[in-house]
Amino acid sequence: MKELSRDDLDDIHKFAVQLGKYAGQMLMQAARLRTGDTAAPQQQQQEHVQKANAVDLVTETDENIEAYIKSQITSKYPAHNFVGEESYSKGSSREYLIDDAPTWCIDPLDGTVNYIHLFPMYCVSIAFIYKSKPVVGVINAPFLNQFFSSCAGRGAFLNETQPLPLIRNPVPPMPAKAPSGCVFSCEWGKDRKDIPDGNLHRKVESFVNMAAEIGGRDGKGGMVHGVRSLGSATLDLAYVAMGSFDIWWEAGCWEWDVAAGIAILQEAGGLVTTANPPENIETSPIDEVRLGSRLYLAIRPAGESKDETGRQGQERTVREVWKRVRRLDYSRPGA
């Protein structure tokens, strides 16, 4: 396999942007068929609504969009690998499949529950991964009119014009008392088993530690500025890249949920590492996230303060989060 050049990467980025735009239109069109929106042809609309329940309709949309994206990619880049949420989920293995080869990693519809209920926080997510790193990311949230994109070395953007993070002259440093002053984004997820010390209870204990007043929770109270849950890992990462969320902590999601978001966030200057605190929180090196690890802690792009560099502020914040969260159990083969 020959090395990809700068031009190759720029072409891939351009192609991914067009793909994301069209896939977003498909998604929005399918959503309109479920509403009383008069823009949708009425006959088509009635057929659609009468057909089946919302979940079936959404599954159909999901599969159609992935099939479209896959056909476009395999026609343009037949030598590239393809990992898509829909096709992967139908397989029996849960192994991590991405290696150093050029690979597209796609979620045709992230935020499926939101889409079923027509809550606007859903999106198409398209990532291109090279040498095991997400280097191109495209996220299209059509109901929000928000389109995020990035290409390694070329910057990350909202709607192709606004550079990320949004506040950038200068980019604010991490708050001195982080997580206090931070917006903390987290998700309840699908694992709702009421098992003592199971993932649900460990998550909630972590959320409460982050939220509680300073001095509370036996010193673990983080008094974050706000706690947010959107129901879309992809958009959580996009908002960390925007600088809107300071911290995102989540586990259990898959590479297609995060690959495009990680590409965009890293290009914007953010840090992504593991959700699970290591044994020695204060001194452990802060490794780059492993894409298939299912354990994610993301920190927004940060500027320098008089006392530290942006990276130092991010690492300080990582350690402060690790002090307050529990280890979660989401293992998988091959990752």
Add this chain to the structure above:
Amino acid sequence: MKELSRDDLDDIHKFAVQLGKYAGQMLMQAARLRTGDTAAPQQQQQEHVQKANAVDLVTETDENIEAYIKSQITSKYPAHNFVGEESYSKGSSREYLIDDAPTWCIDPLDGTVNYIHLFPMYCVSIAFIYKSKPVVGVINAPFLNQFFSSCAGRGAFLNETQPLPLIRNPVPPMPAKAPSGCVFSCEWGKDRKDIPDGNLHRKVESFVNMAAEIGGRDGKGGMVHGVRSLGSATLDLAYVAMGSFDIWWEAGCWEWDVAAGIAILQEAGGLVTTANPPENIETSPIDEVRLGSRLYLAIRPAGESKDETGRQGQERTVREVWKRVRRLDYSRPGA
């Protein structure tokens, strides 16, 4: 005071819509000054950024917008009362002030924490209240390009064209096993005191009951489809009116946080009552919310099923929520 006619109300609605549009522009313009957006005049931008910290900037925006809205209202409707978040908060009383007289109830910026961090979930909220009922509501979330409006008897709309709820041919009934199948919206709020059985812990206990698997939590597990926290009570209500959120349960917010949202939700066919379960959950009448009560439980517009009317489905859902949530303590004088 003479009675308001149908025409009077329509005029008030038209005026409120214009007011909401302009106020939303002001909000977005102030936001742009804080970003690297090249649409903002550079000199103005630099002055703005150098001026002070984000919180001061936001307070200034908040006050400017409320002053603008108030001046427009008092010039057009000098006989009407005015309750605004900014002006109210500066007074020392926390008494509920709205009576049967025509009253405007305004939040120039709901979702302040979001706005500080430039997370798009913030909005202007304008309600007109007559005979103690919110009858006109306007919510403008300019960063989301979402504009919600309603007038009693005239319907509720997204962006003035899409009737609410969005899914309406027919409007889906409440799920048979609600809260299972429902998107549950809730907020962590500002009361983070780590007091045993304090509001924070009662809230979290309620959230976990709603989220946990069926059969878990000693039978209280609600297995909701998703848990969402946006950080804006106003937008939470708007999304309940859209039908995106099935249930919103929250306490501690004030009348300007909810008045416009309640107007829109009720006009769309939703139900709003108290967050606090009564003594007899199964048989207690489900009273309409008191605007100043600071305790809110909202259910989305619901269609009929073969077994029950939409209202019956909503009431069933209210009781199922009450079974799973704790009573919260947010008393106030005069309400």
